[in-house]
Amino acid sequence: MSEAGNGTTDNGRRQFLIGIGVVAGGTAAGLALRPWLVGAADVGRPPADFQPHAFVRIRSDDTVTVIIGKSEMGQGVYGSLPMILAEELDVDPTKVQVEIAGVDPAFNHPFLPAQFTGGSMSVMTTYDALRRVGAQARAALLAAAADQWNAELITLTTDNGVVRDSRGRSLRYGALVDAANRLSLPDPTAITLKDPSTFKYIGQPQRRLDSPIKVTGSATFGIDVMRPGMLTAVIARPPAFGARLRGFDATAAKAVVGVVEVKAVPSGVAVIAQHTYAALRGRDALVIDWDTSGSKQLSSEGLRQEWRALAKRPGLVGKNVGDVATAFRSATRSIEVEYELPYLAHACMEPLNAVAEVTAEGCELWLGTQSQSQDARFVAEALGIALSEVRINTLFLGGGFGRRASAVSDFAVDAALVAQGVGKPVKVMWTREDDMRGGYYRPLSFNRVKAAVGADGMPVAIHHVTVSKPVLANTAMGKMAVTKEGLDPSTIEGSADMPYAIPNLRVEVHNTREAVPILWWRSVGHSITGFVTNSVVDELATLAGRDPYEYRRELLKEKPRHLAVLERAASAANWGMTLSAGHFHGIALQESFGSIVAQVAEVSVFNGKARVHRVTCAVDCGLAVSPSQVVAQMESGILYGLSAALDGEINIEDGRVVEGNFDGYRVLRLVDSPAIDVHIVTSGGPIGGIGEPGTPPIAPAVCNAIFAATGQRIRRLPISKSLSA
Template sequence: MLHLLEKPLEAARPSRRSFLKMSAGALGGLMLALRMPGTARAASNAGDFAQPFVHIRPDNKVIVLIKHLDKGQGTASGLATLVADELDADAAQIETDFAPANVDLYKNLAFGVQGTGGSTAIANSFLQYRTAGAAAKAMLVAAAAGEWDVPAAEVTVSRGVVSHASGKSATFGELAGLAAAQEVPAEPALKKPEDWIYIGKSFARVDVPAKSSGAVGLYGMDHQADNMLVAVLARPPKFGAVPTSFDDAEARKIEGVVDVVSVPSGVAVLATSTWPAINARGLLEVTWDEAVAESRSTAEMAEELAAMTSEKGLPVPGGEGDADGALAQAANVIEVDYAFPFLAHAPMEPLDITVLYDGETATFWTGSQFQTIDQMVTAGVLGLTPDKIAINTTWAGGSFGRRAQPDSHYFAEAALIAKARLEAGNPPQPIKVVWTREDDIKGGYYRPMVAHKARVGFDEDGNVLGWQHRIATKSIMKGTSFEQFMVKDGVDATSVEGIGELPYSMPAFQAEVHNAETAVPVLWWRSVGHTHTGYVAETMMDRLAKQAGEDPLAYRLKHIKHDRLAGVLKLAAEKAGWDKPLPEGRYRGIAAVESFGSFVAEVAEISFREDGTVKVEKVTCAVDCGIPVNPDNIRAQMEGGIGYGLGAVLRNEITLTDGIVDQENFDTYLPIRMTDMPEIDVHIVPSEEAPSGAGEPGTPPIGPAVANAIAAAKDIWITDLPLSKHDLA
């Protein structure tokens, strides 16, 4: 049947209401909610103890409610560690569950909505979850003291057992009902660092048993429900195109196909399972309106960005001195152009979401990363209030930023499909929308394409006089609900982070930015702007060191502003044997980047294969992320971040030909292979500083460290990524 749409559908967008209140001061209000009478939610069963973050069951299990999405980065384990330590629980009795979507109880204290991003999960929760554990412990102690008629000060707790010197003891589960009746302490005493038993030491990952056993329904892609339909979409070949008509006659002949509906993002085939839906999609004939679609190739976009960097842009805050004047007086000026491609996130689990909509309420099952925004957007799409939108957060098989969407587009898409079905007279039923690998790779929301131009002027003795820096890229935040907080005077903070606040002292430094336009949707990618600003800053520092005739490490330390960044540089260099000679055919490069409040330095040791390709043999990493809540997990995140960044450096890029994405799957967008993975040696700086991010900061230094090693080997400066573009034989 041929379907003609009256007019191209407008893409569903969230309203630009000020529903986000960015406030680091939200801690007090949320903790007050924990302390107020009546806020400890009613126990689901007799004998239970239940608060917003801690639930103790009669079977002696302690369930920690996790307000952040765990997509493999270990957040659930980290938050469980905080509760277990203050509660003095036995690690074996700790389990986790994801908290419901409730911004009043579960907001991210760093940015005021319930959501995960910016490597803030542990940082914003450190005191909150410790306090929850300490409060629960105090209530268990009070319950035991009352039951045993002894002073509370004489009651001790260790490894999940509450005891008294008289010989009386009880498990948490045995005391849970009595504890639930106790007053929630206003300011429970927190342990001193010297008394921690898990924090900073060891706590087993809570997700390992389920993931190792292949537990059913762990991920959103696994979700099953009675009478569920699976939907896949024919998506536009060019970004910005919308369907105007479609012929589904052949698609409907596939056994299992139930319906075909059009939504702004494409034409959805609904079937009883995934395979017939995918097969039927291939038989659809869709006509697209490409009037406002992106039709350029990446070469044209790159030329436009490069041209922008030759013109004066918007001033970036954080500069010092008169860089333009310094360059005008310089005896020598070097000018370097950098180009960075679009990058896909390519998580192992592509996007998926299940929705059940009955006209009055909607329930979703997925690895939601921004629950509050997802609620707001779907409420707007369905004409409901946010409290009518329930989100069951599942584990996610990776994200790297892909699920943190200011426009909640895959939630909106699922809601529109369910709404269309209901309005056509069909009964409510669960619908799971599945993105295939090809949908994911070709579907946009990429790390933006970026161009940089760095101009540095020197006096006759080779000393730096001034550094002028320009960036051209598409803004991630412009046009989203985050714009009012993240874009100031036209400057998107995510476009320039890491370069406006250059960590090295220069006589004069000024940065500028241009906001490019394209229909290609862009999004934050693991470590966001630091992925390109860190590369440029750290390779430029090696160039400047060479110009000055100095060792790259010594040159950095002479100009560095931050003691903690200097600390990781020194530690990484020491552990890598920076001052020791390398075997023949091996070369080193060093780089250090501060991102998300953490400081990471990496030394890359490389060799060259016979075909000229680079083999990164070893990476020595030093990280200072404040109090290391879970050292094993921090090491894992550094290793994962290095591997993820290295894959992009070696060969990842998204290219377009006449507006159509060239890459489709892992055969054309190649993930890092085991043969590419280096030996990684991670060293964590002991610290008493507040915890900061670990999920992203390992990624930015690996690119420039490898590039600096290549320069040390061949005197070739790589300014156009990925490395696969270059013949290094």
């Protein structure tokens, strides 16, 4: 069964997942979407639907469909965003249908000229608009009922999808669709929104809407897309960064049963086949001559050595408060330390993939992406066609973590170029090894920090020099974000603006340009700076002979929100109380993406292995719109960060990525997963993000606990590499 908006069939582009509440597919092209706040004039709506805005559609059978332009990668936008609209529309959010939006400016990010999901911003940037759209639709339905009954608007009210009047009459929303279509829409900016104290749904626990399809295997991820006549391809990709294709012999590959075509594409040699297995066997049979002469010198160990020297030299000044040089002269005790973090792969459970079909009309893509507009733009450029000739269908994402917001749309462009000229849709599969060795990592980071305390034991100065490849500068956002001197805010976020009171603070940066592609990785700069600053503050507490929690309390005494979060985490964890034998606490706090998160890790160390038993987390994200998802995302962020802290490491040797799969790139498993308690601190502050802020504090919290347990300060991640046996 397939059906599109406006009651017309749309060649199966939108698949209704019957009876489940989430609809996949959908393209804007077939919909008369009305961008936000653009006029109330009638644009010829069909009678069966009332669609006052691109975000919502009410059908005469009472179905309320919320159309979501944010990509669902686990963070729960298909639950939280409909809840906001449903609150003002006055319908039960668990009963609404969710439809995956097409690509349309109506769904653009408010700060970016693009449809984009990232930066932990989905709720905070759509909250007001979704409320107003819901309120506008409700006002229109009220007006329609008033018209029908010839009643005073003020005597009418709504009650979960029904308009009622003071005389006991009622009309379902669905019964008002035609009448609402005949009226002009009320001005959404003039509508009074609900008093938050009267919210029925926002702030209440709510189960995910996509669970039923995800526990039955029926949710369609990008990798699951099937198109009529579709072929499957894999690409033999360069074995090293910077390697070039000299030539190849496809004779044996073409002899593999099921292989249809072999061709060179910019990212390597594509083997197109009837199915994945034939494509893989065809690829194995390829004989390729790669020129790797340009990449021989590239190694992560070599970079480390270079950067250690570089970190001793003055860099771009990212922050300079007070005068660190003078402060160090008057300091009582000081440390000079080096902190190092490795390249990290995102390692989404669903390896990268995309389906593309290129015809005379253009290119249609089916993929899980965080970055629809940019993917469309890069595909149009690669194929030499107009942007309007690219259609993107968003599917569920089997993890994103930033990787599916590719700076170069690598997986979308790959698919388009492989499919070009084939005459059939082609799914380009990335094997786990392709995905893990394909680059776009969290940057390698080398940090040199000098820090000192005064006679009272409190910090007098921190001088922090970071060497790494800048993240935003290597994306389309670089133009907007990076200063003309080359200072990339993502390199110093969380260090230049750390919440701890440091009277003299100097942060400097060296931007590197190694050939290893890097990208934003869940929490971007914060997972790096959070580790360094929280570890250094712990070192200073030790230097001062103070309890790390009490020390932090003093450093945060001017910041009541931070202090409240810190104290909540510590008290919930019973900081200072006796733990089980051999167990120790460590604490850290980081503000990122508008939210403040503190974590206490309970850790034991045995035979050189750290074991994290429990993590107690407190979060102040302003208003917790969907508290269930706030808790789930804190758990998720913690375990993603813990996995990286314990074992995560991508190494480069001779330009080649050493780790290729989960045997070499070890990730957290259930047996090593701690118990997690999450406490939401209500501050009344502005809405903050939740997808990323749970990640930064966990590495320093665990390492600070390891120090408490062993006296060993972990200054280089991953822990498993540094921890003495």
